[in-house]
Amino acid sequence: MSVDTTLTPGRRVQALLHRRPALRLTGLLTPALVWLGLFYLVPLALLLATAFFDTNSFTGRITYGFSAKNVVDVLTTPAYLLTAARTVGAAAGVTALCVLLALPLATYMALVARERSRPILLALVLTPLWASYLVKVYAWRILLAPEGGLLGGASPGYGWFAVVLTLTYLWLPYMVLPVYAGISSMRGSYLEAAADLGARPWQAFRSVVMPMLAPAIAAGSVFTFSLSIGDYITVQLVGGTKQMLGNLVYANFSTDLPFAAAVALLPLLVMAAYLITIRRTGALSRL
């Protein structure tokens, strides 16, 4: 009996890939890694490098030599640090408001609402994400206008609070979605078990609901926090005279690119610190 050993080229490649899992993996990952490297890591490295260049104050041209001047400036000037603190505060405020709004909303969607209406509610939460960012922010600008706005005299006016309010509106879906998923996982008997073992509603909330939801809230906060820290358009439109880090970058990147790069390092550092903190709590590993 003769065995047919002739292989078409296509089959030969299939056989090779079948025998070598490493080759398979390389093939699948290469495009993504090239993309990540070229369009994400390289620009980030260039940003870091640019922060240590300087600008000729007369010609306005970049001088390509090492200079820590911009970075030291950013890190020691009180006005910049105040802006950084205000930015972090706004991001923290947005995140806290999003958690407060998302918890009852997601609880209703996941546990109280009828199963048939869940997809509709989810779609309603997601719909604002399909609208243009600028349209939404302009809508809030009109809503919050101190004079002639829809809120009239009740408007808080343009400023830091208006920024927090608008950003909360913009990023809320990013908090609702993970919290909804987290609460859905509690559809089993966990809440009944807590009550059965003697926990009053508030005790059950603290000892079972919050710890079980921590990873979901952490995931949502990564979005709300980082999106808020980097935002500058909302601040321009409803922030009044207040500025955040993004505005400093935006105002300087055409005239003094190295300085803008140095400012841009601040949110980067804040986000890195934030992610490390969250990682420490172990919330990310339970996502």
Add this chain to the structure above:
Amino acid sequence: MPSVARSVPVTPPQQAGETPAISLRGVRKEFPGGIVAVHDLDLDIAEGEFVTLLGPSGSGKTTVLRLIAGFEQPTAGTVLLRSRDVTAAPPFDRDVHTVFQDYALFPHLSVLRNVEYPLRIAKVPRAERRERALAALATVRLEALGDRSPAALSGGQRQRVALARALVNRPAVLLLDEPLGALDLKLREQMQIELKEIQRTSGITFVFVTHDQDEALTLADRTIVFSEGRVEQAGSAQEVYERPASAFVAGFVGTSNVLAGADARAVLGRDGSWSIRPEKITVTAADHTAPAGWTTAVGVVEELVYTGATTRCVVALEAGGVLSALLLNGGGNDLPTLARGQDVRLSWRPEHEIHLM
């Protein structure tokens, strides 16, 4: 009734003068849409009793458990725990703990901290908490796994952790909602023995919901058979099995072997529905004469089901009707060459004919 009378002692439903652990008085539960899960139920469960609620799914047995735990409010009637009216009390205000069907172990807590949970809620001091939780884990033989996450346990281990957690604070009543349903047969039998042992030594009242009749009969002092939201029969394993009160109980508990109507008249010479347990029936060759006084009928073997220790022999009777006989595959079998299509004679003592209401 010769053999039935020599039964194992049965805890009476309520000893005189003693308050029952649980009393349901005229309890009715309707769900939206007019579905009545429980019809006007009166039930007393004595202190320290092991009761199983047995029935097919949808018979209302789990609803009864949830009414006792406080997860459901009755539409009418009262629930008493040790003569305290808890009808409107929330679950955390009842001295009742539950072992859930899906165990409901908190995934963010270690095994030990899961077991400590009810003690932590009850504000038991830290050292005592630890000691009692370890003792509870020891009773289910899991003291070595306290640091594990529940996710790292097997089904049987999770079941035992859930049991330890529900027992650690010594509730007046322990409710178990089909806790062994997800385990394989061997593990289930082992857990049944352990449960019985724990119940005996702890003296806690156990209410155990199951749809498995063997499990119900094995575990319980008293089995309460449910069907469509009503109690069909309540009694010891022997009573429920040997003296089924209705055709439903006869069919649900053990193999249904009912002769009714024309078949009953032809074979037994009596009217009504009659049940004969398969293991009470003797199978012999058709030309064999039955012992004096026994009821007898001839028929053809329709089916033989070999299951290791026993063989089930389904016989179509000449006079009408079908009966199953259970033969022990022992050494002294009269009919080693039983085959399909063979003519056989079935015979049994008349006292094994049970009239069904």
